[in-house]
Amino acid sequence: MKKTVLLGALTVAGLAATAASAATLDDVRARGKLNCGVSTGLPGFSNPDANGNWQGFDVDFCRALAGAVFGDGSAVEFVPLTTQTRFTALSSGEIDVLARNTTWTYSRDTDLKLDFIGVNYYDGQGFMVPKSLGVSSAKDLDGATVCIQTGTTTELNLADFFRANNISYEPVPIETNAEAQQQYLAGACDVYTTDASGLAATRATFEAPADHVLLPEIISKEPLGPAVRHGDNEWADIARWTLNALISAEELGVTSANVAELAAAPTTNPEVNRLLGTEGELGAMMGLDAKWAVNAIAAGGNYGEIFERNIGENTPIGLARGLNAQWTEGGLIYSAPVR
Amino acid sequence: MTTLTEQPEKGFRLSQLIYDTRYRSLTIQVVATILLVSIIYWLIANTIANLAALGKEFDFGFLSSRAGYDINQTLIEYDNSMSHGRAALVGIANTLLVAFLGCIMATIIGVIVGVLRLSKNWVVARLMAVYVEGFRNVPLLLWIILIFALMTESTPQPRDFREGGSASMILWDSVAITNRGIFVPSPVFHSGATLFGIITLLGIVAAYVYRKKSLQKQLLTGEPPVSLWIVMVSLVAGLAAVFVLQGFLLPGEQSFNPAITLNSPELGGFNFTGGLQLRNSLIALWFALSLYTGAFIAEIVRAGILSVSKGQTEAAFALGLRPNRTMNLVILPQALRVIIPPLISQFLNLTKNSSLAIAVGYMDVRATLGGITINQTGRELEGMLLLGSFYLLISLLISSGMNFYNNSVKLKER
Numbered sequence: 001m002k003k004t005v006l007l008g009a010l011t012v013a014g015l016a017a018t019a020a021s022a023a024t025l026d027d028v029r030a031r032g033k034l035n036c037g038v039s040t041g042l043p044g045f046s047n048p049d050a051n052g053n054w055q056g057f058d059v060d061f062c063r064a065l066a067g068a069v070f071g072d073g074s075a076v077e078f079v080p081l082t083t084q085t086r087f088t089a090l091s092s093g094e095i096d097v098l099a100r101n102t103t104w105t106y107s108r109d110t111d112l113k114l115d116f117i118g119v120n121y122y123d124g125q126g127f128m129v130p131k132s133l134g135v136s137s138a139k140d141l142d143g144a145t146v147c148i149q150t151g152t153t154t155e156l157n158l159a160d161f162f163r164a165n166n167i168s169y170e171p172v173p174i175e176t177n178a179e180a181q182q183q184y185l186a187g188a189c190d191v192y193t194t195d196a197s198g199l200a201a202t203r204a205t206f207e208a209p210a211d212h213v214l215l216p217e218i219i220s221k222e223p224l225g226p227a228v229r230h231g232d233n234e235w236a237d238i239a240r241w242t243l244n245a246l247i248s249a250e251e252l253g254v255t256s257a258n259v260a261e262l263a264a265a266p267t268t269n270p271e272v273n274r275l276l277g278t279e280g281e282l283g284a285m286m287g288l289d290a291k292w293a294v295n296a297i298a299a300g301g302n303y304g305e306i307f308e309r310n311i312g313e314n315t316p317i318g319l320a321r322g323l324n325a326q327w328t329e330g331g332l333i334y335s336a337p338v339r
Numbered sequence: 340m341t342t343l344t345e346q347p348e349k350g351f352r353l354s355q356l357i358y359d360t361r362y363r364s365l366t367i368q369v370v371a372t373i374l375l376v377s378i379i380y381w382l383i384a385n386t387i388a389n390l391a392a393l394g395k396e397f398d399f400g401f402l403s404s405r406a407g408y409d410i411n412q413t414l415i416e417y418d419n420s421m422s423h424g425r426a427a428l429v430g431i432a433n434t435l436l437v438a439f440l441g442c443i444m445a446t447i448i449g450v451i452v453g454v455l456r457l458s459k460n461w462v463v464a465r466l467m468a469v470y471v472e473g474f475r476n477v478p479l480l481l482w483i484i485l486i487f488a489l490m491t492e493s494t495p496q497p498r499d500f501r502e503g504g505s506a507s508m509i510l511w512d513s514v515a516i517t518n519r520g521i522f523v524p525s526p527v528f529h530s531g532a533t534l535f536g537i538i539t540l541l542g543i544v545a546a547y548v549y550r551k552k553s554l555q556k557q558l559l560t561g562e563p564p565v566s567l568w569i570v571m572v573s574l575v576a577g578l579a580a581v582f583v584l585q586g587f588l589l590p591g592e593q594s595f596n597p598a599i600t601l602n603s604p605e606l607g608g609f610n611f612t613g614g615l616q617l618r619n620s621l622i623a624l625w626f627a628l629s630l631y632t633g634a635f636i637a638e639i640v641r642a643g644i645l646s647v648s649k650g651q652t653e654a655a656f657a658l659g660l661r662p663n664r665t666m667n668l669v670i671l672p673q674a675l676r677v678i679i680p681p682l683i684s685q686f687l688n689l690t691k692n693s694s695l696a697i698a699v700g701y702m703d704v705r706a707t708l709g710g711i712t713i714n715q716t717g718r719e720l721e722g723m724l725l726l727g728s729f730y731l732l733i734s735l736l737i738s739s740g741m742n743f744y745n746n747s748v749k750l751k752e753r
């Protein structure tokens with residue numbers, strides 16, 4: 001009898017422990033900083049600079065989220081994760097948000113229980129080969145040795161692509177981008193395949209980038225976006241609307257330079273006023289400060305600024321906006337209305 | 340008549356559970372069991388509750404779903420349309436392969452180095468000491484990566500083997516050493532191969548029986564046995580004769596059609612094709628595991644030899660035994676009793692250490708089941724439990740096998 005009571009109590013304690021961890025926002029506030037999962041190092045997306053400060057497109061999303069929650073974009077702890085450890089880190093609560101060029105797929109959303117809060121980069125899988133190999137199409141890669149990061153969508157696409165084209169290859173499984181780069185440059189594989197953005201970013205760090213070409217085929221859709229744990233809708237909303245706020249800000253012409261000025265007093269544009277909290281109570285609806293979006297934008301600029309600074313055409317990575325232009329410019333980047 | 344001593348009260352008091360030595364140990368055991376069970380229960384309940392909160396359930400169904408990824412080294416048939424369970428088996432086969440190769444090579448290295456470290460030759464003994472200390476005191480992962488890096492950086496790419504390239508094949512154009520692995524000829528079996536296999540087996544059995552008989556005869560009559568060398572040479576010569584003869588008898592286009600031919604690797608497209616590819620990942624892992632574990636085994640062997648008292652050697656010498664016979668007949672059989680038990684744990688270590696394979700992209704069970712499968716299906720708990728049970732099972736198998744051998748060599752007390 002006594003034993004059952006004891007065990008019962010333990011069960012309740014166990015359940016209570018889990019119930020508490022469901023409110024991510026409270027946990028983050030109590031901790032005083034956001035734990036953000038990033039890559040182990042992909043220039044332009046998430047990479048520590050010479051002083052050990054994390055820089056990049058995904059990093060800036062985390063800074064914006066920290067800005068929205070704390071009013072301080074530097075209240076972030078970055079947790080470098082390999083492709084294999086990222087999902088476990090998120091579901092175990094080690095990180096609050098995963099911003100690590102992760103593709104939104106059906107099974108990750110449903111079976112792995114991640115919630116993707118949007119897409120911050122529309123990508124696709126490409127192939128990079130040394131120019132000296134004289135290959136001009138991915139279909140000519142029969143028998144090639146291919147470096148591929150394990151635990152990725154790209155690994156599965158690769159298998160499908162070669163199968164569909166009835167050609168063979170030898171996969172060289174690799175854990176991190178840095179290793180892949182080293183193996184590829186040493187000639188241990190003929191081809192490196194991953195997201196085209198990742199290839200461009202990797203190539204930009206080569207000594208002689210011009211000696212390597214990206215093949216014309218893009219063999220998959222890789223919508224990359226930040227993800228949170230399934231089951232905490234309030235936290236997912238905060239992350240989703242932080243991304244939307246950055247996108248809306250670009251559309252509305254709100255930048256890191258003019259955000260303070262625009263937020264000082266209501267402007268003539270009600271959309272800007274709602275976003276910047278000079279009109280309405282939008283922040284409170286998510287349990288955040290009225291200036292949540294102002295702080296998010298102040299942390300690193302709007303979506304366009306973040307893009308241009310980290311991976312845009314004037315950086316060594318040199319990616320064009322392409323699909324990632326605002327919908328008004330013919331791209332796919334589109335925020336739901338902030339109202 | 341009065342009783343001198345009063346009978347103690349029959350009643351049982353609760354305090355006896357603690358103060359009475361008759362009951363105390365029982366109390367402690369019961370309390371410990373309850374505690375243990377509740378901790379385990381708490382862990383399990385907590386896990387289940389957490390899984391439920393994440394909306395995941397405990398389910399091994401993922402093992403039969405499509406894997407979708409490719410594996411480079413497959414000892415059993417596999418392609419990406421097969422199941423995650425199958426991929427796990429491919430990984431298991433790869434783990435067993437490297438563990439098996441590693442245990443053999445580590446033992447050979449260990450025995451040689453262990454004996455040489457006791458050598459009277461100062462230089463040899465010192466060199467062995469440097470090897471042992473170097474390998475024992477640097478983490479295994481570093482050795483694996485170092486050997487792998489050496490092999491990829493210092494060897495030519497397959498395309499260097501093209502006409503006019505800087506590299507060429509060795510051993511009459513049959514072996515190519517590249518930065519992706521070593522390509523060696525592989526045997527191709529033709530119609531007469533089974534017959535030849537049977538003959539070979541029979542030959543080995545016959546040679547073994549013959550040698551055994553002659554050793555028994557030595558015990559009875561003192562007649563020296565046929566030397567092992569003569570037995571081996573005649574076995575090989577006999578088999579070669581059969582092989583050649585069979586080649587002339589077998590039907591085919593030419594007059595000489597051997598039952599087994601070699602398929603040499605050839606450069607085609609991006610890579611060598613044909614033959615057998617020993618991938619750099621396998622070689623690096625195998626060498627690093629063997630060299631690392633070999634250093635430990637060397638120390639075990641040295642300790643084993645030193646444990647046999649010097650008087651034994653002197654007695655053997657006094658009987659006129661030559662040094663190598665003294666080693667083989669007197670010292671090693673006794674040293675083995677000391678060597679085997681710690682050797683078992685070195686084999687277990689080697690097997691478990693092989694799970695560092697993914698560092699060089701060797702697809703062992705940790706990389707397939709414990710890596711890609713877990714990542715693609717999100718079944719961390721199930722995958723890790725399976726992986727843990729696999730290593731447990733394999734360790735138990737190795738140690739029971741070695742214990743069996745240990746029982747056969749240990750001192751039999753009559």
Ligand SMILES: N[C@@H](CCC(=O)N[C@@H](CS)C(=O)NCC(=O)O)C(=O)O
Pocket residue numbers: 039040041042081082083100101102103149151152153154175176177178194195197198199222224
């Ligand atoms: N988008 C794919 C691939 C992600 C991926 O592998 N990205 C690589 C290169 S683009 C990366 O982030 N590497 C950095 C690292 O190794 O930490 C996925 O989500 O599975």
